[in-house]
Amino acid sequence: MCAAICANYWACLVQAAENQSAQGLPLVVNADHSDDCAQTLSLARHTDHTGGLKTPFSLLNWNVEKAQNTNLITEFAEFARHSDLIFLQEAVPIRKAETVIEQSLFAAFVRGYVQNEIETGVLTLARASHLVHCHLLATEPWLRTPKATSITLYPLSNSNDTLLTVNLHAINFSFGIKAYSAQLDAAAKLIRLHQGPVIFGGDLNTWSKRRQRALDQLADELALIPVRFSPDHRTTRFGNPLDHLYVRGLTWQSAETRAVSTSDHNPLFAHFKPSNP
Numbered sequence: 001m002c003a004a005i006c007a008n009y010w011a012c013l014v015q016a017a018e019n020q021s022a023q024g025l026p027l028v029v030n031a032d033h034s035d036d037c038a039q040t041l042s043l044a045r046h047t048d049h050t051g052g053l054k055t056p057f058s059l060l061n062w063n064v065e066k067a068q069n070t071n072l073i074t075e076f077a078e079f080a081r082h083s084d085l086i087f088l089q090e091a092v093p094i095r096k097a098e099t100v101i102e103q104s105l106f107a108a109f110v111r112g113y114v115q116n117e118i119e120t121g122v123l124t125l126a127r128a129s130h131l132v133h134c135h136l137l138a139t140e141p142w143l144r145t146p147k148a149t150s151i152t153l154y155p156l157s158n159s160n161d162t163l164l165t166v167n168l169h170a171i172n173f174s175f176g177i178k179a180y181s182a183q184l185d186a187a188a189k190l191i192r193l194h195q196g197p198v199i200f201g202g203d204l205n206t207w208s209k210r211r212q213r214a215l216d217q218l219a220d221e222l223a224l225i226p227v228r229f230s231p232d233h234r235t236t237r238f239g240n241p242l243d244h245l246y247v248r249g250l251t252w253q254s255a256e257t258r259a260v261s262t263s264d265h266n267p268l269f270a271h272f273k274p275s276n277p
Helices: 009-022 034-045 072-081 178-193 209-221
Strands: 027-031 057-063 085-091 106-115 118-126 132-139 146-155 162-169 198-203 243-248 250-257 268-274
Touching: 027 034, 034 132, 034 146, 034 162, 034 178, 057 072, 057 198, 057 243, 085 162, 085 198, 106 132, 118 146, 118 162, 132 178, 146 178, 162 178, 178 198, 178 209, 243 250, 243 268
Parallel strands: 027 132, 057 085, 162 198
Antiparallel strands: 057 268, 085 118, 106 118, 106 146, 132 146, 146 162, 198 243, 250 268
């Protein structure tokens, strides 16, 4: 959990996750392949747990563009106050503004690209501690830089079910879709094995029809339903939206996007409840 005296906002959130690991939970897996993660997820599903993420819950998904805009942290803090689960892409260490999130959040960060000793990656935040956190990495074919995926498993309050979340920043620069599909498939292996609600989303870089078709085919196979946004101000490239949320075992009570000037991506908001309460 973040203390108000922490001078580095993202770093504070990441340190919170490390402190939890020191106490035995969550189980953290740095996996080159999804097999190691699958074994840990299976183990955690069969352990007793108390508490959990309350339902219904709200979710924020946002590529924050390395927080280059100085006003972003204030805007993010306001969005986060009303969010129970948060997917961030291109999250980086950044000094907190005066307006800091007052409520406690549990953090799960996967480091991707590092430039000038500044880390950037995917960060998942929640109002309940996760049971498992898996770090998956893919490699940009052209740039040879890592792209991160954060896999987290959460207990659900007053339920025997667990929620599997996949926060993914997809490969961007590539000829064809071989590397792109391989990155999706690594996450798909874990979704196939999970019995219970699933949220799969992030900056999926679907800037071509071919990429979108590959994503749609995988979603169909996994029985994942695309969340529909209204209004829909998702950032597009070549007329195709880049950011997505897919769910299984959940229904959305509302889903919208908001146009912002603090990032090159607009944030996604959704309110979810279990399909079978």
